[in-house]
Amino acid sequence: MAKKKKDTKHTRLCEATGAWATKVLEDFRASGNDSYVFEQQLTNSERGIIHQMCRTMGLRSKSNGSGEERRLSLFKGDGISKSDKRRMYEARNQKEKEGDGISKSYSKHRYETRFQKAGGIRKTRISPKKLKCVSFPPEAKAVLHDLFTRYPPCDGDTTGTSLGIYTTGNVNSNWKDDFFKKPHMTKHDIENNVVSLSSRLKKERHFREIFEARSKLPIASFRDAIISAVESNQVVLIAGETGCGKTTQVPQYLLDHMWHSKKEACKIICTQPRRISAISVSDRISWERGETIGRTVGYKVRLQSEGGRESSVVFCTNGILLRVLIGKGVNSSVPDITHIIVVTNSCF
Incomplete structure (x- = not known):
């Protein structure tokens, strides 16, 4: 019996809070203000009900302070409820998989920018990076040719010049490696x-x-x-x-x-x-x-x-x-x- 009375009391609280909170939230959405702070002291149950209503209506809410100074603040989002955002996100991912030309990096960029405009958590804006090609002046050609001749990228053995892969013509024709020659010993x-x-x-x-x-x-x-x-x-x-x-x-x-x-x-x-x-x-x-x-x-x-x-x-x-x-x-x-x-x- 006690449990039933408790449930009945909680239901009445939800109905009473929802009645006046709905009017406050609708007035806030219709106004030109970006934020709203409840000046009156709210109980934990009332704050919980308002938080849940804000998520349903596409608003953002946050509690600050402690004790009697604790206040509940409302912020406008983009006017889209959480369930609608999820459906839109899933639809966009499906289009990406089908190859509609929208990349994941572009979608992430739009998502992060939207939250910045809403005044929420600040995130770094991601911009696509372009690959840069390294070029050398014509004078460096001979130096690089000599470097890769002496130390080929594949293994680094100087005798690799005998393959003719890194040398052309008579370049370095007088240079040779005698590391593997037999010692001059009598x-x-x-x-x-x-x-x-x-x-x-x-x-x-x-x-x-x-x-x-x-x-x-x-x-x-x-x-x-x-x-x-x-x-x-x-x-x-x-x-x-x-x-x-x-x-x-x-x-x-x-x-x-x-x-x-x-x-x-x-x-x-x-x-x-x-x-x-x-x-x-x-x-x-x-x-x-x-x-x-x-x-x-x-x-x-x-x-x-x-x-x-x-x-x-x-x-x-x-x-x-x-x-x-x-x-x-x-x-x-x-x-x-x-x-x-x-x-x-x-x-x-």
Whole structure:
């Protein structure tokens, strides 16, 4: 019974408030004023009823202040109710999907402008941006041509000029890259390097500790088998667990074999799938040999390199090696390459 009395009282309140509020709202819509403030104090229920009526009639309402100073303000919108706005918005989206030439950015621009005129929330006006083309003066043509010749956008290897893609005629015909050429080393130079390594191994404790740590790697027991397989076959596949020493030790085994046993200069190319790995591995091997990077071991990646022709071991990315292998002419480095080691993480 108590609940029924409460519902009856709320219904009477809604009817009484709606009667006089409807007259106030209609008079406000008919007037030339943009806003109206209720001076009398309203209860929470009355304010809620007026808020709901404003949404239905296409007006905007807002309550400000607290306690006895709380006031309800009305603002004129565009005279369209919320349900009508929704139907218009859905109809406009449907036309956009059908291809009537009205873009979404244009619709959003109109929607935001309408609310700015209504005096509501201020939003930044969105205007379509035009794409600008960058142009260079004619004098920059030669400079840009030389830049793209030395550092092609696709991979950055300088030997890409041998393809004829970035060069025409005799431009830069005298320029060549000998990074992948075999070092200028005589037997006497090789013997001096071998003696120097042996002497350091006996005298330097730190270098001896590094050598002992290398000998404890899982791949160390397969050193002779790897060298024999490489000498007897054109292609050798080496598979091992991560951390066994494949990447860092195999190039050194081949280098030591060429220097100690055959007394010959060599050019060992090792590929890495990423630039950062090529740099880090070459730095690691240089540290294990007690040298600075760029001497016996170097690397060449896009727009960055350490070492040169005198580096016997060179780390690079797969793209750079591919450009070296397809190089033609007198500047080709393929004949000087003695070993190619392709490192991959694929599982067979």
